[in-house]
Amino acid sequence: xxxxxxxxxxxxxxxxxxxxxxxxxxxxxxxxxxxxxxxxxxxxxxxxxxxxxxxxxxxxxxxxxxxxxxxxxxxxxxxxxxxxxxxxxxxxxxxxxxxxxxxxxxxxxxxxxxxxxxxxxxxxxxxxxxxxxxxxxxxxxxxxxxxxxxxxxxxxxxxxxxxxxxxxxxxxxxx
Amino acid sequence: xxxxxxxxxxxxxxxxxxxxxxxxxxxxxxxxxxxxxxxxxxxxxxxxxxxxxxxxxxxxxxxxxxxxxxxxxxxxxxxxxxxxxxxxxxxxxxxxxxxxxxxxxxxxxxxxxxxxxxxxxxxx
Numbered sequence: 001x002x003x004x005x006x007x008x009x010x011x012x013x014x015x016x017x018x019x020x021x022x023x024x025x026x027x028x029x030x031x032x033x034x035x036x037x038x039x040x041x042x043x044x045x046x047x048x049x050x051x052x053x054x055x056x057x058x059x060x061x062x063x064x065x066x067x068x069x070x071x072x073x074x075x076x077x078x079x080x081x082x083x084x085x086x087x088x089x090x091x092x093x094x095x096x097x098x099x100x101x102x103x104x105x106x107x108x109x110x111x112x113x114x115x116x117x118x119x120x121x122x123x124x125x126x127x128x129x130x131x132x133x134x135x136x137x138x139x140x141x142x143x144x145x146x147x148x149x150x151x152x153x154x155x156x157x158x159x160x161x162x163x164x165x166x167x168x169x170x171x172x173x174x175x
Numbered sequence: 176x177x178x179x180x181x182x183x184x185x186x187x188x189x190x191x192x193x194x195x196x197x198x199x200x201x202x203x204x205x206x207x208x209x210x211x212x213x214x215x216x217x218x219x220x221x222x223x224x225x226x227x228x229x230x231x232x233x234x235x236x237x238x239x240x241x242x243x244x245x246x247x248x249x250x251x252x253x254x255x256x257x258x259x260x261x262x263x264x265x266x267x268x269x270x271x272x273x274x275x276x277x278x279x280x281x282x283x284x285x286x287x288x289x290x291x292x293x294x295x296x297x298x299x
Binding site: 015016019020070073074075076083084087088090091094095097098099101102111113 | 257
């Protein structure tokens with residue numbers, strides 16, 4: 001599990017909820033996912049990443065929590081309008097994903113437009129070789145999770161900057 | 176001040192509409208992508224455009240480019256959640272007057288709108 005990616009997602013989620021919903025979110029300890037299926041929920045917003053890093057960021061929650069979040073986001077009761085709930089959850093997922101990749105070491109990661117799926121216990125699977133983790137969150141609307149699955153060869157987001165080796169040079173010598 | 180809000184998210188369009196309603200706004204129209212916005216602009220004389228970057232069918236950057244081919248003075252605020260230096264420069268290069276990072280507060284949106292209007296007025 002890459003801690004830089006974890007922190008980027010937590011910071012981006014907190015910033016998005018605080019700014020758009022005036023709501024504090026609390027992140028719990030991230031969990032590494034060993035199985036291919038790394039995300040599960042009844043409302044699932046998926047953002048695909050491409051470019052220097054390929055993978056997905058997935059926001060999942062229960063229908064009730066999604067309705068409450070969407071109602072706060074839009075400032076009106078949208079609980080009877082599934083389209084509006086999906087729209088709000090997709091927009092939040094997009095902001096969280098874009099905010100997280102903006103904190104990466106490279107500009108060359110593109111977030112696709114979010115897709116939102118309604119389906120009880122919908123699961124999202126990644127490739128067997130992917131690096132996968134889930135961060136559980138809680139807020140006054142309920143609990144939700146943000147999962148990330150990244151192809152292991154993609155090191156640009158969260159890579160530790162390489163330091164140049166220190167070379168001691170004696171006077172007059174050429175390294 | 177007639178405004179066209181171009182955003183694929185209904186929730187975001189509604190938030191922007193709320194902010195505009197508190198300002199000196201005239202008619203507010205909405206479009207959910209660049210192509211729809213171009214069609215609306217054939218009939219609707221906008222004084223201000225709020226354009227989301229990421230949209231299906233035609234994105235905000237392409238829309239601004241297309242508008243600037245014929246209209247150099249329309250004030251445009253570009254909104255995006257991906258705020259890299261490269262993106263901001265790209266938006267300004269194609270002709271956006273101001274860039275607003277998502278997430279944003281209502282105050283920040285109204286500030287950017289004022290700045291875009293002043294900026295377009297100065298350069299016009």
